[in-house]
Amino acid sequence: MSRSRKPDWLKMRPPSGREFAGIRETLREHDLNTVCEEANCPNLGECWSGRSAGREGGGGTATFMLMGERCSRGCNFCDVETGGMEPLDPDEPANVASAIAEIGLDYVVLTSVDRDDLSDQGAGHFAETIREIKHRHPGILVEVLIPDFQGEEHLIERIVDAGPDVIAHNVETVERLQFPVRDRRAGYEQSLSVLEYADRESDIYTKTSIMLGHGEYDHEVYQTLTDLRERGVDIVTLGQYLQPSRSHLEVQRYDHPDKYETWRRVAEEELDFLYCASGPMVRSSYKAGELFVDAVLREGRSVEEARQRARERSAT
Template sequence: MSGSRERRRKPEWLKMRPPSGERFTEIKSTLRDHDLHTVCEEASCPNLGDCWSGRNGPGTATFMLMGDRCSRGCNFCDVKTGGMEALDEDEPANVADAVAEIGLDYVVLTSVDRDDLPDGGAAHFAETIRAIKDRDPSILVEALVPDFRGDPDAVDEVIDAGPDVLAHNVETVERLQWPVRDRRAGYEQSLSVLQRVAESDCYAKTSLMLGVGEYDHEVYRTLSDLDELGVDIVTFGQYLQPSTRHLEVFEYVHPDKFDTWREVAEGEFGFRYCASGPMVRSSFKAGEFFVEAMARDGASVEEARERARARGD
């Protein structure tokens, strides 16, 4: 990392228009009214305008639970660290209310790491999932969880709440876990979480960033490890440096390379689907990709939704 070197110039395919539009404004207002945070804003996601504007659907927002401060300090992430606060007991109900007001039919929940809590926040995740499902069981819920320090009981608590998709990101290949991630994270620890999910009735999902110095054979090995565990869904996206204080971009990976990795993941390894592209993030249009993947089995969109709901029951 470097605090003085000029950041590498972005290629044309990474240029995004700023967020705008009536739908964007509506979602932002609803979130503020309920005092909620989104990873879209806190992590400076480049897709914020596209997802919130809902150009191809009702709009997507990824709710970030348990505050806007993380107990860890990963070198790729723009979320603030330290100064942990008590959990907001009203947050699960507030999220459920906001989901209803926005009119989402696919909800993504994620969180900061809360190593200061005995269960890492697993019970809070579970309560939020149940609050959403209690209001409308037809809403599909994806939970993108931390590693809970590898505690299987914490993972099981979230599984038991009935999310349709349970995700945990390995972020990068094994060799680069440090310096990319906080030292309290780790490849094997993340694989243990994904294995627990893959053995359940939830769809297991994970995500990798490219452009941090990985070699092709390491990415292939990671896909092999994930496939062996039974992970259903994998996404690839380009790492973008949030500021000069963060990990530098090693390479801007060409879109054709992302297409190749999608073909390898789906064609060679048989993942249920792989979303892969420079601007893809783990929760980017998650519902759209999920339903599309289900529909590949020959079902209509509605039949695909019903099948997913039945699996989550």
């Protein structure tokens, strides 16, 4: 079965550049994985080439993927391999911290495969990596994109206690399409509960991402955004789903960039999200969202101060 033809606005620039090559070499030296490569992110060339740093002399950015290259779940949108789980690398937290110093990052994104096979589903390894980075590099901002940990709050608490600056967990799609898009062990309410707990138990920004193009209706996207705000989510990204291979779910629709701009206005101006990055090529770990958080936190604003400014912005 042939894949649907992509519109012109989804053309990607091939990876290149000195920064891109340098990051790739550093990752290989430390035997590290990135979701940028494992999930075939369309922004890999742009981010790794350094233009995402947003300031003169800044380096590239990469999202480190912890706990191996293979996932215990099999979501039908994702290009990460499933099954054949391997033991955790005890040196990975230190290796990530070392690589960060060599690459020259000051905003780090950590994510992971799902590890339902482990007694703590990898929460301890995740937390150890956060602490190692914060210990070695106190000025670095750390965003974590965590699994749902099957909704077990004591495991989410381990992440909160490690002190990241942003906790993200992706709801991925609207409630009706959770399956077949996601693995059956995931779920809409379970993901909302993870985000709600992270918001309730910490003074940390919460973030999520929605893929469009699976056949969702506008009213379902609006309802999803509403549900997320009611659970306290601060930042949301919306992007176009792209079929990784013929064995994955087909794209049902390609929305024009103007549609994404409409969703951005709805999210920020009507629903009071602190920030919304919305566009066909936007992904959950996306430079615009990272730069927003970087600017807010380095200005010394608290989460509550930022939320109050968002409310004032929407009221005008």
